[in-house]
Amino acid sequence: MAEKALIRIEGVTKRFGQFAAVDDVTLDIAEGEFFALLGPSGCGKTTLLRMIAGLEVPSEGRILIDGEDMAGVPPNRRPVNMVFQSYAVFPHMSVADNVAYGLRMEGVPKAERADRVAEALALVKLDGLEARRPDQLSGGQRQRVALARALVKRPRVLLLDEPLSALDAKLREQMRFELAQIQDEVGVTFVMVTHDQDEALALATRCAVMNRGLLQQVATPDDLYEYPASRFVADFIGSVNLFEGELAVDEPGHAMVTCPTLAAPIYVDHGVTGGTGTTVWAAIRPEKIEMLHRPEGGLPPTVAGVPAGSNVVAGIIRHIAYLGSETVYEVDAEGGARVKVLRPNVARYEERGFDWDEPVWLAWHPRSPAVLLS
Numbered sequence: 199m200a201e202k203a204l205i206r207i208e209g210v211t212k213r214f215g216q217f218a219a220v221d222d223v224t225l226d227i228a229e230g231e232f233f234a235l236l237g238p239s240g241c242g243k244t245t246l247l248r249m250i251a252g253l254e255v256p257s258e259g260r261i262l263i264d265g266e267d268m269a270g271v272p273p274n275r276r277p278v279n280m281v282f283q284s285y286a287v288f289p290h291m292s293v294a295d296n297v298a299y300g301l302r303m304e305g306v307p308k309a310e311r312a313d314r315v316a317e318a319l320a321l322v323k324l325d326g327l328e329a330r331r332p333d334q335l336s337g338g339q340r341q342r343v344a345l346a347r348a349l350v351k352r353p354r355v356l357l358l359d360e361p362l363s364a365l366d367a368k369l370r371e372q373m374r375f376e377l378a379q380i381q382d383e384v385g386v387t388f389v390m391v392t393h394d395q396d397e398a399l400a401l402a403t404r405c406a407v408m409n410r411g412l413l414q415q416v417a418t419p420d421d422l423y424e425y426p427a428s429r430f431v432a433d434f435i436g437s438v439n440l441f442e443g444e445l446a447v448d449e450p451g452h453a454m455v456t457c458p459t460l461a462a463p464i465y466v467d468h469g470v471t472g473g474t475g476t477t478v479w480a481a482i483r484p485e486k487i488e489m490l491h492r493p494e495g496g497l498p499p500t501v502a503g504v505p506a507g508s509n510v511v512a513g514i515i516r517h518i519a520y521l522g523s524e525t526v527y528e529v530d531a532e533g534g535a536r537v538k539v540l541r542p543n544v545a546r547y548e549e550r551g552f553d554w555d556e557p558v559w560l561a562w563h564p565r566s567p568a569v570l571l572s
């Protein structure tokens with residue numbers, strides 16, 4: 199990472215009794231990033247966030263913010279502010295008083311307070327609603343009050359714990375854009391915890407994926423999706439077909455994966471690290487599999503750049519799920535694997551659709567699969 203690390207997490211472990219909720223995590227977060235901690239329930243992401251905030255103390259390792267070791271520094275003395283999942287706001291106070299509260303506690307003079315509150319409310323588009331009480335606001339507006347309350351204190355880092363999870367699906371999507379816009383505007387480093395991979399991919403400049411306390415991978419959203427480092431990440435981020443098989447290395451980086459459940463081998467022309475004989479998983483995204491009609495007696499399509507007979511397999515469509523913008527097909531491939539194929543529903547008049555129980559060919563480019571060692 200080129201930029202300077204604003205937050206440095208060095209070998210941090212958090213134990214509750216014998217149980218390691220966070221297990222030897224090391225990572226850097228740069229100034230100005232929108233960073234997501236992503237993982238299934240119980241993976242330790244909230245515990246890590248709480249350690250950055252100073253609400254939990256690491257059992258081992260250290261956390262530095264702006265080069266300063268945070269050991270022994272209480273939450274209110276750290277250059278961070280946290281927005282909680284329940285976005286606690288004071289029900290008896292007006293919007294403006296809610297936002298001004300922290301500044302009043304700090305003894306910020308009244309005139310400056312008013313300016314900063316107005317600025318924060320404009321930022322979250324709540325200007326005009328200063329006098330309302332929280333029970334006179336929608337869920338999305340209450341969420342913005344909580345954001346304004348945190349931002350008005352001008353923290354170096356804003357920590358967000360599942361900030362959108364209490365909102366309904368439509369509002370969540372809208373708030374995603376707004377949150378990204380706000381972050382862009384204020385330039386404050388955001389660290390967000392979420393179990394929602396769509397949210398993390400849509401918002402974050404980089405994500406850390408965690409599982410059972412362990413850091414699995416840190417990457418940009420597109421690298422996580424295109425180049426997952428493990429089966430766990432491939433499966434957790436989006437939808438994927440995973441085929442277990444044995445590797446035969448051809449030339450450096452190129453290999454054939456022979457899978458017991460697939461009649462044709464999978465040829466891969468990039469990023470292969472294991473040696474011949476290694477057990478691996480080939481991961482192929484459903485939208486990266488081509489599907490073609492298979493008339494009786496017809497020849498298989500040829501795939502450019504692969505040895506004959508690889509990367510194309512016969513199959514029969516067993517299930518069709520129409521999802522509006524796309525359709526997901528489940529295909530029984532020769533060899534026994536059930537393969538998921540996704541196709542966008544564009545220009546339907548141009549081609550004949552696919553039917554239940556229809557014979558098809560499945561084919562994929564040698565660039566499409568990722569070969570995973572674990």
Ligand code: ATP
Pocket residue numbers: 214219237238239240241242243244245246393
């Ligand atoms: P969720 O999305 O469900 O909030 P999470 O990934 O944020 O999950 P954490 O809240 O960090 O997970 O918890 C990680 C693990 O540590 C869980 O198994 C949890 O039960 C455990 N844990 C968290 N806090 C404590 C505590 N104070 N005492 C004992 N165990 C705890």
